Amino acid sequence: MPTPTPARTASARSESIDSIQRELTAVARRARSVTAQIHPGLTLVTYTLLDHLHERGGCRGTDLAAHFLLDKSTVSRQIAALEKLGLVERTADPEDLRGQIIRPSAAGEQLLADVRERRHQAFLDRLVDWPDDDLERFASYLALYNART
Amino acid sequence: MPTPTPARTASARSESIDSIQRELTAVARRARSVTAQIHPGLTLVTYTLLDHLHERGGCRGTDLAAHFLLDKSTVSRQIAALEKLGLVERTADPEDLRGQIIRPSAAGEQLLADVRERRHQAFLDRLVDWPDDDLERFASYLALYNART
DNA sequence: CCTCTTTGGTTGTACTATGCAACCAAAGAA
DNA sequence: TTCTTTGGTTGCATAGTACAACCAAAGAGG
Numbered sequence: 354m355p356t357p358t359p360a361r362t363a364s365a366r367s368e369s370i371d372s373i374q375r376e377l378t379a380v381a382r383r384a385r386s387v388t389a390q391i392h393p394g395l396t397l398v399t400y401t402l403l404d405h406l407h408e409r410g411g412c413r414g415t416d417l418a419a420h421f422l423l424d425k426s427t428v429s430r431q432i433a434a435l436e437k438l439g440l441v442e443r444t445a446d447p448e449d450l451r452g453q454i455i456r457p458s459a460a461g462e463q464l465l466a467d468v469r470e471r472r473h474q475a476f477l478d479r480l481v482d483w484p485d486d487d488l489e490r491f492a493s494y495l496a497l498y499n500a501r502t
Numbered sequence: 503m504p505t506p507t508p509a510r511t512a513s514a515r516s517e518s519i520d521s522i523q524r525e526l527t528a529v530a531r532r533a534r535s536v537t538a539q540i541h542p543g544l545t546l547v548t549y550t551l552l553d554h555l556h557e558r559g560g561c562r563g564t565d566l567a568a569h570f571l572l573d574k575s576t577v578s579r580q581i582a583a584l585e586k587l588g589l590v591e592r593t594a595d596p597e598d599l600r601g602q603i604i605r606p607s608a609a610g611e612q613l614l615a616d617v618r619e620r621r622h623q624a625f626l627d628r629l630v631d632w633p634d635d636d637l638e639r640f641a642s643y644l645a646l647y648n649a650r651t
Numbered sequence: 652c653c654t655c656t657t658t659g660g661t662t663g664t665a666c667t668a669t670g671c672a673a674c675c676a677a678a679g680a681a
Numbered sequence: 682t683t684c685t686t687t688g689g690t691t692g693c694a695t696a697g698t699a700c701a702a703c704c705a706a707a708g709a710g711g
Binding site: 522545551575579599601 | 696697698699700701705706707
């Protein structure tokens with residue numbers, strides 16, 4: 354008589370994995386559709402550039418191009434667009450007169466803060482009625498999952 | 503003397519939530535960078551159209567346009583591109599001679615199967631050394647998280 | 652049975668995002 | 682000082698998209 358347990362376990366395991374794949378795919382899909390409409394006049398790319406400028410505390414266009422694997426001409430135009438919207442400011446690089454340090458303007462920082470606040474609030478809303486220990490375990494599962502390179 | 507416990511709990515809770523936000527954002531970002539390079543000659547849009555054709559077992563261009571909120575002209579050209587790549591086939595709709603039923607070709611189905619297999623394998627690899635009950639709990643957390651509309 | 656409207660699909664035109672190449676100006680090397 | 686490298690802008694070509702015009706088939710109303 355064959356042992357029934359291993360088969361049943363393997364099936365349950367596979368079901369869990371399939372479910373995780375489905376749900377994480379849904380997370381990614383939802384994230385994409387949400388970030389699609391960040392702010393009027395901002396595309397996903399320009400927003401990402403602006404966010405990176407904030408994270409780095411300002412940097413040159415070449416650095417952005419290298420980081421996002423974009424052509425420098427593309428970055429140049431996007432920065433020009435952001436500048437026209439009043440969301441970034443350029444200052445000459447004191448150490449290299451060819452370069453410009455690009456930074457979010459006050460309006461740019463405000464916009465980033467607003468978007469972050471909205472996104473964070475969305476997470477809070479989603480998790481509002483979760484018990485503390487479930488939150489903690491969920492967080493550790495996700496960390497473990499992402500830690501796999 | 504103020505009660506220290508609530509403050510400490512609130513902080514730990516906030517940390518868990520922040521961690522969940524960080525990790526789920528990372529999941530979405532990784533998904534985007536992976537799906538960016540699905541197959542030579544296929545963009546994210548054409549792949550998504552092809553996948554939907556498979557899911558629906560074939561449908562008309564108008565249905566695709568309605569589902570993805572694309573203009574029918576855009577769909578028409580993308581379908582033409584997919585056809586030129588040999589990934590879809592058109593057959594006249596027997597019930598309405600204006601319409602065409604578009605279906606993945608054998609090559610298209612093969613391509614979809616390959617991509618699915620690769621993606622599923624990536625999930626398997628990531629979760630290979632997880633105990634069964636952790637998988638199950640992780641899956642249920644994700645389902646619970648996504649269930650919030 | 653004949654028109655008029657609706658609907659599925661294609662094609663022309665315009666706009667945007669992007670990459671490549673050419674160019675300019677400043678920095679650095681020989 | 683001259684030559685090469687580097688940060689940035691601009692000209693050009695391409696791809697994806699929407700809108701509008703158009704065609705052909707279906708359906709409605711007389």
